[in-house]
Amino acid sequence: MNEKFLKPYNPKETESRIYEMWEKSGFFNPDNLPAERFPLGAKPFCLIMPPTNANGSLHAGHGLVMTIEDIIVRYKRLRGYKTLWLPGLDHAGFETQVVYEKQLEKEGRSRFEMEPNKLYEEILDFTLNNSKNIKSQIRKMGASCDWSREKFTLDPEIIKTVYGTFEQLSKDGLLYRGNRIVSWCPRHQTSFSDLEIKDEERVEPYYFLKYGPFTISTSRPETKFGDKYVVMHPNDKRYANYKDGQKIDLEWINGPITATIVKDESVDMEFGTGVMTITPWHDAIDFGIAERHNLDKEQIIDDRGKLLPVAGEFAGMHITKARPLIIQKLEQKGLVEKIDQNYKHVVHTCYKCGTLIEPQIKEQWFIKMKPLAQKALEKIANGEIVYIPDHYKKITEHWLENIMDWNISRQIVWGIPIPAKICDQCGHGMVDLNDEVKKCQKCDGPVHKDKDTFDTWFSSGQWPFASLGYGYSDDFKTYYPTDVMETAGEIIFFWVSRMIMLGLYRTGKIPFKTVYLHGLVQDAKGRKMSKSKGNVINPLDLTEKYGTDAFRIGMVIGNTPGTSLALSEDKIRAYKNFANKIWNISRFVLTNTEAIAYDDKFEKFTENDLALIKERDDIIIDVTKDMDNFRFYIAAEKLYHYVWHTFADKILEESKNVISLGQSEEKLSRQQFLLGTLEKILICLHPFMPFVTEEIWQLLGKSQLLMIEKWPTDGNTQNE
RNA sequence: GCGCGGUUAGCUCAGUUGGUAGAGCGUCUCGUUGACGUCGAGAAGGUCAUAGGUUCGAACCCUAUACCGCGCACCA
Numbered sequence: 080m081n082e083k084f085l086k087p088y089n090p091k092e093t094e095s096r097i098y099e100m101w102e103k104s105g106f107f108n109p110d111n112l113p114a115e116r117f118p119l120g121a122k123p124f125c126l127i128m129p130p131t132n133a134n135g136s137l138h139a140g141h142g143l144v145m146t147i148e149d150i151i152v153r154y155k156r157l158r159g160y161k162t163l164w165l166p167g168l169d170h171a172g173f174e175t176q177v178v179y180e181k182q183l184e185k186e187g188r189s190r191f192e193m194e195p196n197k198l199y200e201e202i203l204d205f206t207l208n209n210s211k212n213i214k215s216q217i218r219k220m221g222a223s224c225d226w227s228r229e230k231f232t233l234d235p236e237i238i239k240t241v242y243g244t245f246e247q248l249s250k251d252g253l254l255y256r257g258n259r260i261v262s263w264c265p266r267h268q269t270s271f272s273d274l275e276i277k278d279e280e281r282v283e284p285y286y287f288l289k290y291g292p293f294t295i296s297t298s299r300p301e302t303k304f305g306d307k308y309v310v311m312h313p314n315d316k317r318y319a320n321y322k323d324g325q326k327i328d329l330e331w332i333n334g335p336i337t338a339t340i341v342k343d344e345s346v347d348m349e350f351g352t353g354v355m356t357i358t359p360w361h362d363a364i365d366f367g368i369a370e371r372h373n374l375d376k377e378q379i380i381d382d383r384g385k386l387l388p389v390a391g392e393f394a395g396m397h398i399t400k401a402r403p404l405i406i407q408k409l410e411q412k413g414l415v416e417k418i419d420q421n422y423k424h425v426v427h428t429c430y431k432c433g434t435l436i437e438p439q440i441k442e443q444w445f446i447k448m449k450p451l452a453q454k455a456l457e458k459i460a461n462g463e464i465v466y467i468p469d470h471y472k473k474i475t476e477h478w479l480e481n482i483m484d485w486n487i488s489r490q491i492v493w494g495i496p497i498p499a500k501i502c503d504q505c506g507h508g509m510v511d512l513n514d515e516v517k518k519c520q521k522c523d524g525p526v527h528k529d530k531d532t533f534d535t536w537f538s539s540g541q542w543p544f545a546s547l548g549y550g551y552s553d554d555f556k557t558y559y560p561t562d563v564m565e566t567a568g569e570i571i572f573f574w575v576s577r578m579i580m581l582g583l584y585r586t587g588k589i590p591f592k593t594v595y596l597h598g599l600v601q602d603a604k605g606r607k608m609s610k611s612k613g614n615v616i617n618p619l620d621l622t623e624k625y626g627t628d629a630f631r632i633g634m635v636i637g638n639t640p641g642t643s644l645a646l647s648e649d650k651i652r653a654y655k656n657f658a659n660k661i662w663n664i665s666r667f668v669l670t671n672t673e674a675i676a677y678d679d680k681f682e683k684f685t686e687n688d689l690a691l692i693k694e695r696d697d698i699i700i701d702v703t704k705d706m707d708n709f710r711f712y713i714a715a716e717k718l719y720h721y722v723w724h725t726f727a728d729k730i731l732e733e734s735k736n737v738i739s740l741g742q743s744e745e746k747l748s749r750q751q752f753l754l755g756t757l758e759k760i761l762i763c764l765h766p767f768m769p770f771v772t773e774e775i776w777q778l779l780g781k782s783q784l785l786m787i788e789k790w791p792t793d794g795n796t797q798n799e
Numbered sequence: 800g801c802g803c804g805g806u807u808a809g810c811u812c813a814g815u816u817g818g819u820a821g822a823g824c825g826u827c828u829c830g831u832u833g834a835c836g837u838c839g840a841g842a843a844g845g846u847c848a849u850a851g852g853u854u855c856g857a858a859c860c861c862u863a864u865a866c867c868g869c870g871c872a873c874c875a
Contacts, residue, residue: 355875364873637812645811656837667834
């Protein structure tokens with residue numbers, strides 16, 4: 080027996096050595112899997128790693144991703160699939176730019192004072208530097224992904240694919256450049272899609288203002304300078320005397336104005352006085368009304384949140400400062416009827432910085448989503464995509480049924496540039512992949528390059544087919560549609576649903592057959608981890624202390640898909656003990672079988688041992704079912720239980736007597752059983768605890784890596 | 800307002816098609832010098848949120864209710 084077994088299992092000494100051995104073997108790359116084990120025609124299995132944000136280091140959520148995906152992938156490899164796990168890194172557009180901006184701030188710099196190209200270069204440097212770090216951390220988690228196929232979202236061939244989709248959307252009439260109201264963050268100076276907005280409930284004063292003969296109400300008096308349309312429901316009897324289009328002179332904030340009556344059915348007669356004035360430039364509903372009635376739209380607030388000249392004496396003032404002053408003035412003029420101090424309402428904020436979103440009218444690129452959503456809905460309803468857990472299917476369907484057009488323009492430098500020209504004269508936008516458009520196709524005016532970049536989700540939404548080399552690589556033919564997409568339930572709309580739509584649109588096929596969604600990783604008390612709370616758990620601290628295997632199985636056991644997971648150090652510590660238990664079990668089996676050689680064809684088992692074999696194989700069959708159905712939490716627990724409380728506590732204890740006192744036949748039967756069972760245990764546990772199992776496997780003197788062994792139910796089992 | 804979850808042992812959570820409630824951690828008792836103290840044997844601890852219903856039988860299916868969480872939403 081190897082003298083290593085005389086000491087407790089030492090993950091630190093083992094893990095990097097084992098990982099290196101795997102990597103050198105080349106078996107992470109399915110093309111290199113040995114033909115005798117993975118014969119020609121072996122079924123492919125593919126899982127694309129969600130491209131990791133390259134803007135920081137691995138957090139607990141990544142730890143869970145790498146664990147679950149590696150479990151899936153190792154299991155499939157053991158089952159004889161030609162298994163590809165394709166790793167990738169994400170430039171993560173806005174997310175990364177925000178991280179980098181914080182760094183700039185610390186250095187007393189600002190992105191707004193920098194040359195765009197210079198900023199881009201700096202962020203690229205930053206990202207590439209970080210990505211080295213990230214990749215080594217992914218390796219530490221034991222991820223058996225094919226590094227030779229690694230992709231980055233800014234790789235030229237990825238960008239080419241993304242551009243191709245952009246062009247095709249334009250040709251198919253699904254892309255338009257619209258002067259539309261968008262959600263604008265005054266701090267980050269970019270627009271967003273509807274998903275980057277966070278609703279927040281606030282209690283604020285609510286003002287009732289006299290507007291000529293009417294009373295209107297608002298929580299945002301600072302937007303009201305330009306309000307010259309007063310809107311009411313056509314059926315509202317209270318205002319039957321007022322006709323559509325009628326003009327009324329009245330005294331307003333900065334003096335007399337002429338207002339126009341507009342009748343529109345979108346007004347809720349029950350709400351307030353049933354009368355409202357509109358600010359089409361800064362409010363989505365108002366924008367809609369103005370569009371329907373062809374009304375003037377005037378900008379009141381600039382991109383930074385400051386009032387424009389229309390605000391008269393308040394021009395140049397930031398809206399937050401201006402609001403109380405405006406109210407003061409209105410009160411002096413006797414235009415304030417009353418103020419409700421406890422008005423509870425919902426405001427839109429930037430999901431990243433919490434700044435109040437200021438709707439603005441902007442020229443942006445939009446994708447018409449309804450047709451894309453319709454196709455996705457059909458496939459989902461057919462059951463062609465399986466959701467785990469199931470209820471995400473309903474959530475997705477609900478979202479797809481109510482989908483809005485997608486604004487894919489971002490006013491940030493860190494991203495894929497939008498390949499388009501914009502007319503200086505008429506604002507017309509033209510897709511231009513090869514820099515061929517020199518003048519406006521509408522008015523012959525001069526053109527300039529669109530300065531915006533794509534929403535990062537527009538490119539990552541194409542990841543499954545883009546990363547597999549759609550249009551130019553055999554990988555696409557072999558592995559697409561991919562088998563499983565494993566990611567966070569949080570990004571079901573952002574990413575998963577868009578991948579389905581864009582995948583279907585571009586390739587005609589769904590991008591994956593199964594979506595497995597995990598929940599949030601929280602701290603031991605079930606609170607969200609955040610730097611400000613100081614409760615962030617670094618997965619690498621835990622793997623360092625307890626070993627990666629302990630971390631992995633501890634992350635999985637008791638964690639059902641879709642529900643959040645409370646990560647506690649105690650739990651991980653407990654599974655460190657388990658790793659050591661396996662180690663000691665192996666030592667026991669080896670010391671008690673030194674005189675014999677394992678015979679996988681052995682048949683002369685005692686009746687007692689046959690019963691043990693039945694028990695063991697039943698559990699393995701059970702575990703196999705659980706693995707096939709993505710119930711890793713339960714498979715791991717069953718194995719844990721069998722290994723510790725059946726195999727170790729009962730069988731090994733009993734074997735002490737059998738081996739020291741038993742007849743030679745009885746003894747041999749037991750020894751063969753122990754060796755056979757140890758092997759099967761190691762194989763079954765390997766997806767969960769790859770390092771310790773591989774290390775023991777090697778110490779058993781096996782010629783082949785455990786990583787590419789055969790799963791016990793696929794043959795090669797004792798007494799089959 | 801609409802939608803989706805959750806409510807099971809002190810804590811964190813399992814419970815696959817309905818068949819006398821489970822795990823880990825924690826607590827308590829006892830044991831153990833050769834596989835392992837990173838141990839073993841055992842114990843305490845739950846009217847499975849509430850109320851109805853279906854059923855021979857419900858933590859599980861149905862209907863309400865309460866509370867908690869999350870998502871979506873253009874009430875000025």
